[in-house]
Amino acid sequence: MQNLIYVPDPLLRQKADKIQSVGTAEKEIAKTMMQIMLKAPGVGLAANQIGILKQIVTIFFVDQETKKEINYTLFNPNITYYSEEKIIMEEGCLSLPEQFAEIERPQNIVVEYLDENNKLIKKEVSGVESRILQHEIDHLSGKLFVDYLSSLKRNIMIKKVQKFLKNKKK
Ligand SMILES: [Zn+2]
Numbered sequence: 001m002q003n004l005i006y007v008p009d010p011l012l013r014q015k016a017d018k019i020q021s022v023g024t025a026e027k028e029i030a031k032t033m034m035q036i037m038l039k040a041p042g043v044g045l046a047a048n049q050i051g052i053l054k055q056i057v058t059i060f061f062v063d064q065e066t067k068k069e070i071n072y073t074l075f076n077p078n079i080t081y082y083s084e085e086k087i088i089m090e091e092g093c094l095s096l097p098e099q100f101a102e103i104e105r106p107q108n109i110v111v112e113y114l115d116e117n118n119k120l121i122k123k124e125v126s127g128v129e130s131r132i133l134q135h136e137i138d139h140l141s142g143k144l145f146v147d148y149l150s151s152l153k154r155n156i157m158i159k160k161v162q163k164f165l166k167n168k169k170k
Pocket residue numbers: 092093094095135136139
């Protein structure tokens with residue numbers, strides 16, 4: 001059984017490997033990730049966060065306008081376009097429990113990825129979906145949302161996580 005890992009676990013700082021093709025093993029990892037993400041609960045998860053260095057991302061959220069559940073897996077996701085317009089949104093991360101910060105990122109992106117059937121998908125996303133995907137795809141290259149903050153703020157948050165996890169174990 002895989003579990004969530006937390007800062008400062010070095011696996012969160014490593015690059016995830018591209019997968020050759022989506023097979024049974026990759027689908028199994030995605031399924032586990034989906035379960036862990038829903039249970040946490042979180043809106044997105046990258047495989048690094050359960051200690052697996054493969055380029056897999058899962059996403060789950062409810063679209064506020066359409067009330068539809070957006071729920072899918074991306075294999076080898078790659079952002080090929082960033083809009084010039086940027087937007088500030090609050091972010092959190094399952095690897096940094098209880099920590100939140102306002103982060104500025106491009107508003108829209110174009111993302112390319114393989115779906116479960118090895119089909120190459122290319123789509124433009126905006127809003128919350130764009131935000132979650134940028135955050136999760138950062139994980140695959142060992143980047144965390146706190147890296148957009150000053151080192152002072154980042155270190156405080158990482159220390160707070162340590163405290164949080166210590167208290168949780170008690
Ligand atoms: Zn995260």
